[in-house]
Amino acid sequence: MISKIEFPVDTIEIANIAKAISHPARVYILKKLSKMNSCCYSGDLVEELPIGRSTLSQHLKELKYAGLIQGEIKPPYIKYCINRKNWEKAKKLFSGFLDDSPVIMETTIKRKSKTEPVNL
Amino acid sequence: MISKIEFPVDTIEIANIAKAISHPARVYILKKLSKMNSCCYSGDLVEELPIGRSTLSQHLKELKYAGLIQGEIKPPYIKYCINRKNWEKAKKLFSGFLDDSPVIMETTIKRKSKTEPVNL
DNA sequence: AACTAATGTCGTAAACTTACGACATTAATT
DNA sequence: AATTAATGTCGTAAGTTTACGACATTAGTT
Numbered sequence: 001m002i003s004k005i006e007f008p009v010d011t012i013e014i015a016n017i018a019k020a021i022s023h024p025a026r027v028y029i030l031k032k033l034s035k036m037n038s039c040c041y042s043g044d045l046v047e048e049l050p051i052g053r054s055t056l057s058q059h060l061k062e063l064k065y066a067g068l069i070q071g072e073i074k075p076p077y078i079k080y081c082i083n084r085k086n087w088e089k090a091k092k093l094f095s096g097f098l099d100d101s102p103v104i105m106e107t108t109i110k111r112k113s114k115t116e117p118v119n120l
Numbered sequence: 121m122i123s124k125i126e127f128p129v130d131t132i133e134i135a136n137i138a139k140a141i142s143h144p145a146r147v148y149i150l151k152k153l154s155k156m157n158s159c160c161y162s163g164d165l166v167e168e169l170p171i172g173r174s175t176l177s178q179h180l181k182e183l184k185y186a187g188l189i190q191g192e193i194k195p196p197y198i199k200y201c202i203n204r205k206n207w208e209k210a211k212k213l214f215s216g217f218l219d220d221s222p223v224i225m226e227t228t229i230k231r232k233s234k235t236e237p238v239n240l
Numbered sequence: 241a242a243c244t245a246a247t248g249t250c251g252t253a254a255a256c257t258t259a260c261g262a263c264a265t266t267a268a269t270t
Numbered sequence: 271a272a273t274t275a276a277t278g279t280c281g282t283a284a285g286t287t288t289a290c291g292a293c294a295t296t297a298g299t300t
Binding site: 041042043053054058061073076077078 | 246247249
């Protein structure tokens, strides 16, 4: 009997990054910033996106919390940039996750029966 | 003035896949299934994972709904496999998303002021 | 000093997610 | 026919997310 695991750290990290990416507004922002090399203002984004200003602020906060973007304050402006270091880390985690090629493995089955399904 | 967009379809697709991946249990399942080539039973998974049976069932349902896995029913067993076609699609979407290299672009700023921040 | 622009934060409603136990279903086994 | 194993579905509680308007903050402009 295989015993219950805690979730492995990298599994949790992948889930957390995925969560940060799990809203169209945040995908859009990351796309834009990762392509930009320079930075951009939240005002640039509100005008493009179909969401309100305070909602955008929340999304930016989440991306910042997840470490995927950074804000450089120059009141009343704030320039947002991708956090290259963590963005690279995200890339690595995801490519490891997505590109693992299949290997042949057996599943275990637990029933003590004589008529187990075939094709395991 | 750039006008408000609807979120582009691929942006929404990426967000949806990310959402499906946004829980450690689901990352774990996808990791396992994508590496396995063969399939596995939900019973195999409950024993490993630190969550209850009905909760696992919900997670599997979500992954199925997102198109990332398939279940082959053979009552009372159900074999779960990765959905290779959609898994490949997810890979493509994510590598396009993550690997886009930065290009130089200008941001627009809206304020009609003479003292705009430098370093745009 | 008052006004304005660009933002963030708060409060809050509505919707969604996660987790779990209890019940339902299906076919093999006794 | 009753029992058992492997699962799914329902109900529901607790927690989280999303969205938005109203208010707060900061510095340039008048």
